[in-house]
Amino acid sequence: MKLPFVVNGHEVELTVAADRRAVDVLREDLALTGTKEGCGTGECGACTILVDGEPRLSCLTLAGRLAGTQVTTIEGMAPGPEALHPLQQAFVDKGAVQCGFCTPGMVITAGEFLARRPRADRQEMAEAISGNLCRCTGYGKILDAMEEGRAPAATLNPCLPAPAGPFAGTFVSTSSVAGRPVYSPKSLSELWAISAENPKAQLIAGGTDLLVWLRNRRIDPPGLIDLGNIDGLRGISESSDAVRVGALTSHAQLLDHPCTNEFFPVLRKALLSLGSPHIRRMGTIGGNIVTASPAGDSLPPLYVLGAEVELSSAAGSRRLPIAGFILGPGTTALAAGEILSAIILPRPPAGLVHHYEKVGLRNALACSVASLAAVLEVNADSVVTSARMAWGSVGPTVERIAAVEAALIGSTLNRETLEKLIPLVRNAIAPIDDVRASGEYRRMVAGNLLLRLLHSDWCCFPDAAQEFSGEEDR
Ligand SMILES: Cc1cc2nc3c(=O)[nH]c(=O)nc-3n(C[C@H](O)[C@H](O)[C@H](O)COP(=O)(O)OP(=O)(O)OC[C@H]3O[C@@H](n4cnc5c(N)ncnc54)[C@H](O)[C@@H]3O)c2cc1C
Ligand code: FES
Ligand code: FES
Structure with a gap:
């Protein structure tokens, strides 16, 4: 395919196999080897570039997605061949570089973030680079460099076209071989x-x-x-009783939309724990559902919110409840020729307790070992009047345990009630052993997750939260 785009201010046109990855085209065809490939699977951030000003992992980007865009690589950040960008200089001055392998992706990510949020605090900066791994310097020095490298937004904007670079004029490459269409x-x-x-x-x-x-x-x-x-597959629209989310809406777009915070805090908390900022910007809600992983973070919230999926094909559209759509790990009710076109979320009544907690092996870029989503209605006497709860990563699909929900309804939401329900949870599930955790550990955590309800950010019962000691084995 013909691939015209602008890289670091220079127009290029390549002829490439359509299924190549952006990182390969940049490194191999354009010799822009500042962009590194570490893992090749989205987990290290070393390959981060800007596409139309937004950070993208070039190892998970098809080259065709660059067509017609403005790309910035680390080579385009410096104002000239002999000078460094102020943020690059800060990395040098603060000793934030050792082997340097992570540095291009780290600087691109940090530069874009600081251009948007020049007054961010250290915690926010740490969150911004949580998809970029450094294995030798240590994050303290990198954060020092980000604080030092703050500058007026205009000078930190890495999207400014670079003057002299590796190309003169338009660059044309025809080096590729045919790949899959x-x-x-x-x-x-x-x-x-x-x-x-x-x-x-x-x-x-x-x-x-x-x-x-x-x-x-x-x-x-x-x-x-x-x-x-296909623009029609993106975006969020609201009606009086439901919110319709296009399947191609990214996790970040969902998180940015006011309705997610207002109506679906349980989904918001789950999405905040999904992957890293890079993965949330690139991955879509539809992809997360169709992948049908037992560890998929959007799924438990969608079950407790009573979501439906809209499936479309040349023959028309149909709707299914999410629980009827997910049939097993990686298996859904999608028929041949059908796509998932949208997710329909009924608006829950105001005043419910929304809770999501995921236990993983670390804070960012962690697949869940076990998770719990809950939406509860609790009256003024702290008695639960309705309960929808769903566990992730403890079975082939999301688990709702009817006996636990039934036992909770009519009970006072406190530690004593929840402790009594823990054996019900542990007996109802049969989690598997895998690389992340043993089945036995998952079983224990799934029960303990109940107690975390008392510690929820959205728990409207501060007295109940005080009863939580935080000493449960997670
Ligand atoms: C480093 C890393 C960390 C991750 N961390 C997490 C995590 O913490 N939690 C989590 O839940 N997931 C995580 N993921 C998985 C992934 O990011 C999500 O599942 C994401 O939402 C998938 O969406 P996508 O648009 O990228 O899907 P794609 O990769 O584009 O597609 C995934 C599957 O869905 C199909 N598909 C996509 N859209 C549609 C549609 N509209 N209709 C029909 N079929 C469709 C595709 O054919 C494919 O089979 C992680 C992935 C990586 C690489
Ligand atoms: S190489 Fe792309 S994220 Fe690691
Ligand atoms: S400097 Fe070596 S990985 Fe970060």
Whole structure:
């Protein structure tokens, strides 16, 4: 395919195989080797570039997604070949570089963040770089450099076109070989026609799962159908009784939308724990649902919120409750030629307790070992009048335990009540052993997660929260 884009202020046009990754095109075709590949699976951030000013992991970006964009790599941040950007200089001055492998991705991520949030505090800065791993310097010095490298937003804006760079004028490369085709429909009608002609081609949305599977050779589809250019699949619209979320809405877009905070705090908290800022910007809610991982963070909240999925094909649309859509790990009720087009969330009544907690192996970039989403109605006497609870990562699909919900209704929400319910939870589930945790540990954590209800940010019962000692084994 022809791939015209602007990189560091220079127009380039390449002819590349459509399924190549942006990191390969930048490094191999354009010799922009400042962009590093560490993990190749979205976990280290070393490959971070800016696409139209937004951080993107170039190892999880199809090269075709660069067409018509403005790309900034680390080579484009410095004002000239002999000078450093103020933030780069701060990294040097503060000793924030040792082997230097993480530094390009770290500086790009930090530079974009500080341009937007020049007065951010240290905690916010740490969150901003939580998708960028450094294995030798230590984050203290990197945060020192970010504090030192603050400057007026204009000078920190890495999107400014770089003057002299590695190219002179327009650069044309035709170095590539043919790969698997990538189709890019611009409308649903184009999508139906392409799907009919290429029934084995795989849909790609954000690519944060799919490009990892391709790299690991877990799948080998004959072609890809990129949903990214179909605008109708994005966005959030509200009616009096429900909110409709387009399947291609990214986790970050959902988090930024006021309705998520107002009506669905349980979903908001879950999405804040998903991956890293980079993954939340790139991954979509639809992709998270269709992947149907027992550890998928959006799923337990969608179960307790009573979400429905809208499935569309050339033949029309149908709706299913989320629990009827997810059939097992990686298995859904999607029929051939169908896509997930939207998620419909009924507006819950005001005043409910919304709670989500995930236990992982670390704070960022952690798949859940076990998680619990809960939406409870509790009256003025602290008695639970309705309860919807869903556990993630403790079975092949999200687990709702009817006996626990039934036992909670009519009970006072306090530690004594919840402690009595722990054995019910542990007996109702049969979690598996895997690389993250043993089944036995998951069983123990799933029960203990109940007690964390008393510690929820959204718990409207401060007295109950005080009863929580925080000593449970997590
Ligand atoms: C480093 C890293 C960390 C991660 N951390 C987490 C985490 O903490 N929690 C978590 O839940 N997930 C996590 N993920 C997984 C992933 O980011 C999410 O599942 C994401 O939401 C997937 O969305 P996507 O748009 O990238 O999907 P893609 O990768 O584009 O697609 C995933 C699957 O869904 C299908 N698909 C996508 N959209 C549609 C649609 N509209 N209709 C039909 N089929 C569709 C694709 O064909 C593919 O089979 C992580 C991934 C990485 C790489
Ligand atoms: S190379 Fe590690 S995130 Fe891309
Ligand atoms: S400086 Fe070596 S990984 Fe960060």
